[in-house]
Amino acid sequence: MSSLLLVRNGRRAVSVIGGGRRGTDALSGVHPAARRTIIDLSYSAHFMDFQGSSIPSSMKKLVVNKLSPNFREAVAMQTVAVPTPGDADLLVRNRFVGVNASDINYTSGRYDPSVKPPFDAGFEGIGEVVGLGLSASSRFTVGDMVAYFTSGAFSEYTVVKAKESIPVPAVKPEFLTLLVSGATAYIALKRLGDLKEGETVLVTAAAGGTGQFAVQFAKRAGCHVIGTCSSNEKAGFLKSIGCDRPINYASEDLAKTLKKEYPKGVDVVYESVGGSVLELAVKSLATKGRLIVIGFISGYQSASGFPPFRGDTLPVRLLQKSASVRGFFLPHFFSDYREALGSMMQMFAKGELQCEVDCGDLSEERGL
Incomplete structure (x- = not known):
């Protein structure tokens, strides 16, 4: 059985959707629904964060459109939909992101030549958890402060695997x-x-x-x-x-x-x-x-x-x-x-x- 977590007005709302093999249920005669592996948003127009303010439907992020050692030439700002976290993921509202020499090497294609544009820029971020999957809720909750090291940090919101997120006591750039x-x-x-x-x-x-x-x-x-x-x-x-x-x-x-x-x-x-x-x-x-x-x-x-x-x-x-x-x-x-x-x-x-x-x-x- 697959479960999923909704976050509304600072509260958790759990919706359990049946999965498994297709066929008629012996007791009810009802065909089970197809398995869902992401948070179901059909119940709400948007997430609500822990302070009760709505998360927008779109966000801005930096995307690498061409390989170049000149970062300004390599990236461009895009407006995209706010991503939906999966069962084991966190949706983090970024407060600070880190810029390093590694970003130049990545946007110039020197770290991994197999990665071709377009791809998301940035590696380091720190912010608050504003949405999460049910499995991720065993370790985190909305309002937790986390730091992470993963691709796609140069954006307003980033989906991060819960197991790769690092709890921090405060959202400080020092971390x-x-x-x-x-x-x-x-x-x-x-x-x-x-x-x-x-x-x-x-x-x-x-x-x-x-x-x-x-x-x-x-x-x-x-x-x-x-x-x-x-x-x-x-x-x-x-x-x-x-x-x-x-x-x-x-x-x-x-x-x-x-x-x-x-x-x-x-x-x-x-x-x-x-x-x-x-x-x-x-x-x-x-x-x-x-x-x-x-x-x-x-x-x-x-x-x-x-x-x-x-x-x-x-x-x-x-x-x-x-x-x-x-x-x-x-x-x-x-x-x-x-x-x-x-x-x-x-x-x-x-x-x-x-x-x-x-x-x-x-x-x-x-x-x-």
Whole structure:
């Protein structure tokens, strides 16, 4: 038998519709109705959210219509019907969505070349549950606040699988920073960094979305942390989150500074810039050093997507130092995801983790 849940005026209304094999019921002589697997809206013109305001019949969302590293060229705004959640789904009214370098890679077709336009944009969102399927109601209810990491986040409403939704205590943009940026740093350093107390860790683009977390997690592990940045303001921010040696490469020569102040090299590099910075990071590795590649932002908006890299001496450099270079892509480590989020949320609740959010206030261009 299939069941489904309606949400009206803040109350649940359950309608059970018979299913199973076709034929005449032996007791009533009534043919059972066809099986329904989604919420039945025939009883109402619209959902009602937990505060009693109606959900509109249409919404706006961003859709990728062409592959391009230029996000503005790749996407367009569309007005579509508000989606209906299935039996195990939640309908979330988005309050905040996260924008990352991953969005550029996805809209340019570099993450999954098999995905062709049109497709929905965005990965991270946080908001309130305003509708849900009956199975999903065993874990959630209307009015719950959730965060999620799934495609189609750049819209007013998003359908999310209940099992992939993360309950949060409040709809705060800080929690968005944990979904990709925080989780990438937490899992990459834990699984690939093999950090030991007293080691030296270099974080490139340290004041950025994921760099800020790498700095804090490396410091929590008892390491000496170096962070690269592009301004004195960012250097001050890095000091405030525990970075021992911020290096403003706009006013300091990064290569000379590393060679002078860290002649024995660095034990771990958390690298997201690529190109010449990656080359320098390889040269700066200490014996048994580990370099984790989590991105190459310097090339994301180029035609190829990859910054130039001279890797002809890479084998001998790694061999001479028994060093290693490893790549990290978050979707390959989803088995670690919930543990990472739970741990980070506890840190944040205790005031042990700072989540800096760029809300676009300083941007010259806001909106589409």
